[in-house]
């Protein structure tokens with residue numbers, strides 16, 4: 045099949061993809077297209093109508109759609125081509141993609157660089173193994189959010205929420221504001237799985253009961269959900285039978301985790317880090333396949349859109365260097381390894397030639413911690429929780445202290 | 461399926477034959493009956509064919525070695541793969557050829573394999589081979605190293621049963637069988653003229669002949685014609701489906717051990733996932749489709765024993781189905797017999813492997829109806845062919861392009877996991893898929909790793925539009941299974 049050529053293809057028009065496209069254009073990349081499968085640009089932010097976006101990037105508190113609109117406007121001002129209703133079906137190691145849309149049919153593109161910005165998907169009931177029947181009325185948090193905020197539909201009136209991820213807590217508030225009764229938010233862990241600010245603003249301020257170390261032990265109802273059995277869990281997270289209680293509800297919302305959506309990346313031969321569930325990347329977000337870059341939630345699940353946009357800009361910089369032939373593979377790379385107390389780390393390697401921002405998550409909630417990057421950098425943080433990303437800069441200068449024979453740095457944290 | 465045109469309250473029409481139940485067996489029988497100059501109806505309480513036990517099995521076309529010697533089911537299963545292959549071609553539905561490996565995990569189990577081989581050959585089947593560990597690993601590099609030998613059976617297959625029931629029903633309807641879905645049979649009366657009156661939730665049907673293919677409810681239908689000796693015993697079987705990313709692990713139907721509480725089995729599905737089963741539990745409740753925590757744990761353990769790389773992390777969904785055996789036969793054989801009290805009524809009580817046996821059963825039942833006096837004159841214009849619709853994800857590139865040129869909606873992907881287009885979903889809705897689950901089973905939208913998380917709101921909209929009903933009336937699986945409460949502020 046005849047292929048069109050592109051300097052740069054960006055897959056996904058969320059805050060990562062749009063920021064990358066805008067930055068790439070500003071840096072002089074002309075022949076670039078953003079592919080988006082949805083009917084509008086903006087990605088998941090379209091349905092996040094709550095505020096809390098943009099504090100870092102724009103020094104203002106914006107809603108999700110407002111934040112996305114800033115980038116959509118910039119993209120428009122730069123004349124960037126965003127092809128909507130266009131699904132990328134395949135990605136090949138040789139940097140070609142196959143795209144399908146109503147308007148253009150099936151098309152192949154040969155690209156000099158590709159930025160992967162497909163975002164993530166939600167864990168479902170199936171991946172959780174919640175026993176019981178399979179009636180209508182069970183939604184993932186994002187699905188409930190889409191139904192309310194985009195389709196204008198009411199999922200239900202009597203709700204139990206399983207999981208205290210950010211979208212789950214935000215949906216607890218949203219459903220309450222829509223007149224629904226949120227009977228409880230259950231969290232299997234001894235601590236919430238989202239930002240503290242959401243716990244306060246979405247649950248506490250609305251008197252929504254949060255039940256830690258609890259789960260749904262069974263689903264009831266043949267046609268529409270009729271209720272759930274809730275139970276406290278033991279230290280192995282199994283329900284304790286004698287604590288089981290029935291709670292009537294016709295809606296169950298699941299907020300039990302996000303998974304970077306890398307099926308396409310894998311078809312392109314990109315290596316995936318089992319810790320982050322996203323590609324291994326260097327400080328300019330280049331994956332294991334030269335010319336393929338990744339940013340945003342496809343790389344690792346972020347808590348803040350602002351950070352996602354920053355990653356997009358880094359990817360754009362990497363792509364520009366690749367397209368203009370200025371990026372050479374360095375044999376001087378250092379691997380960054382998640383050590384003691386750290387569950388994941390992005391980027392996983394760097395070149396020592398510039399400043400690097402590390403994104404880390406700790407394994408469990410901690411008080412004051414000291415994060416160490418080998419012997420070249422350490423920093424103290426007042427507190428750390430798995431749900432809140434820890435960001436730490438390694439200045440270029442710090443690498444100078446590193447002998448040429450050192451190719452791995454352990455990143456660890458301990459109580460300070 | 462859409463049968464509203466035909467059904468009104470107080471409906472009373474005359475039929476030659478009424479088939480109760482549109483599972484794989486009822487729909488196969490209806491399709492077989494549609495060859496003849498008769499007026500026939502196919503009735504089911506669910507909104508769509510195949511939504512009883514049929515949709516929730518392992519979906520395998522087995523070999524006869526599972527059936528004890530001398531049994532009716534042994535006979536009916538004998539050339540099942542050939543029959544299914546022929547039908548797949550006529551009905552334009554998926555039949556995927558898959559071979560079987562029944563493993564012996566220690567030398568003491570080899571005797572079981574030899575016995576199975578003998579059983580199969582006793583039924584007249586051929587092509588069984590007992591192979592050694594080396595050959596097993598050549599065929600299936602990911603199965604357990606503990607496997608010392610295997611019974612290797614070639615030429616079996618897997619299907620997607622709900623899709624098949626739908627295709628069979630469509631073909632029967634093309635040939636003038638009348639479909640009546642969402643229609644529960646409530647009672648059967650004898651009329652003065654020696655006929656039967658089938659009373660349903662949607663009206664009555666006068667008929668000369670009745671086929672009772674009501675699956676788990678066949679006992680209750682039998683009792684309506686005073687055949688109180690018909691009794692079923694039930695057990696629930698739970699299974700799990702894996703993400704396609706691990707499908708490379710298994711290419712054969714792999715079996716291990718069997719007991720009262722399990723059949724150890726991992727296999728590919730017709731559409732390229734892996735399915736793992738089966739943990740059995742006793743149940744009395746025919747509507748019990750719940751999956752228990754204990755059962756899940758058990759299945760995973762069984763699976764890992766056969767294929768150590770399987771992981772619970774890759775399970776995308778679990779479900780269960782109920783198997784019915786009967787108390788009238790020995791050896792767990794099928795009971796397919798004319799009624800003892802009601803001439804012209806045929807009871808079809810088939811447990812596992814009912815799917816495999818379905819084509820054979822359909823022929824047998826038509827023969828029984830003829831023996832009971834039904835006039836079996838073939839119609840000249842019988843059309844054995846039914847056409848499905850193009851599938852974007854499996855079409856070749858040139859076909860994909862052609863599809864989109866003809867209808868651009870084939871270029872709009874709604875289900876991203878399974879790559880199902882708007883064109884396909886709309887087609888399915890027009891052809892009778894009236895619920896989210898029906899759309900899911902015939903198009904695969906929502907069958908993938910995100911389990912409809914992304915596409916469900918869009919499919920809801922397409923159902924509302926296609927059926928011309930408000931969105932709050934769209935259901936997951938009929939009756940009260942409304943998905944949303946409708947538009948905000950209303």
Ligand SMILES: Cc1cc2nc3c(=O)[nH]c(=O)nc-3n(C[C@H](O)[C@H](O)[C@H](O)COP(=O)(O)OP(=O)(O)OC[C@H]3O[C@@H](n4cnc5c(N)ncnc54)[C@H](O)[C@@H]3O)c2cc1C
Nearest residue numbers: 481483505512513514517518520645675697781813814816
């Ligand atoms: C876990 C499991 C795994 C299995 N695996 C296999 C396998 O791999 N291979 C194989 O060959 N077999 C397998 N089986 C068995 C096979 O699925 C069944 O034997 C087969 O599907 C039975 O089909 P049916 O048409 O008799 O029943 P059903 O599909 O249950 O059809 C009966 C229909 O009757 C309708 N009905 C009932 N009562 C009424 C009423 N009063 N009015 C109107 N309609 C009514 C129901 O709605 C239903 O649609 C398996 C079964 C289970 C449970």
